Amino acid sequence: MTVLNVRRGLDAGLQDYAITWQAMRDFTDTRDAKTIDELWWLEHPPVLTLGQAGKPEHILGAGDIPVVRTDRGGQVTYHGPGQLVGYLLFDLRRLGFGVRDLVSAIEGAIIDLLLDYSVVAVARRDAPGVYVDGRKVAALGLRIRKGCSYHGLSLNVDMDLTPFKSINPCGHQGLEICRTQDLGIKADIGTLADQLTSHLSARFGYDSSCTTGMVQPGRQAVQTLLT
Numbered sequence: 001m002t003v004l005n006v007r008r009g010l011d012a013g014l015q016d017y018a019i020t021w022q023a024m025r026d027f028t029d030t031r032d033a034k035t036i037d038e039l040w041w042l043e044h045p046p047v048l049t050l051g052q053a054g055k056p057e058h059i060l061g062a063g064d065i066p067v068v069r070t071d072r073g074g075q076v077t078y079h080g081p082g083q084l085v086g087y088l089l090f091d092l093r094r095l096g097f098g099v100r101d102l103v104s105a106i107e108g109a110i111i112d113l114l115l116d117y118s119v120v121a122v123a124r125r126d127a128p129g130v131y132v133d134g135r136k137v138a139a140l141g142l143r144i145r146k147g148c149s150y151h152g153l154s155l156n157v158d159m160d161l162t163p164f165k166s167i168n169p170c171g172h173q174g175l176e177i178c179r180t181q182d183l184g185i186k187a188d189i190g191t192l193a194d195q196l197t198s199h200l201s202a203r204f205g206y207d208s209s210c211t212t213g214m215v216q217p218g219r220q221a222v223q224t225l226l227t
Helices: 017-030 099-116 162-166 189-204 219-226
Strands: 003-008 037-042 047-050 067-069 076-079 083-089 130-132 135-145 148-156 208-212
Touching (some): 003 189, 017 037, 017 067, 017 083, 083 189, 099 130, 099 148, 099 189
Parallel strands (some): 003 037, 047 067
Antiparallel strands (some): 037 083, 135 148
8 A cells, every 4th residue: 555644734834945945855865665755735934946947037036035046946936825835755766657757747636636626727848837828826846866756836826926026937037827716716725735635646646645744844954044
């Protein structure tokens, strides 16, 4: 039986990005072949993140929003309250997934979720993510280490979209962004997390899932904030 451990950080308030990032790396570095895969759901306070391909010139004006250069793939994006963020800490070798399979499965799960609400969405091979009528509602950014994934996806639910005007989202000038509430979806962020868990489990072949509290950051994560 393939089990997925789901951690709901949504129930613990906004989670600092730097601490969460370090916790993901610690988890990935210390896991072994028997470690159960995990899916973390949370919201971040306002933060701009630059992926490995990120160019500073795509940040047009951060203002008082902190900028973090991170090790995920992709370019610049914004995280903030009202956005559902999911981090997928999966053993891809055990699942039998390649990188392209991983991306397609995540996009497919989000598309399945939106279709539950009669919203037709698509993926674009040239620009990973999920789009509705040309507007981006979900973004992806991933990292693979030791055959295991971390980082993941973000789904705009009922967040303030104004900060997206200060960047070229994912490196694309003028890219329109939308939220699930703009698409007529009234479900709250927790409900969408539960439903998306089911769709991800189906796409990746997990037989069952168990829900626990958010992971506690280790000493290294705390030091990240102090240095």
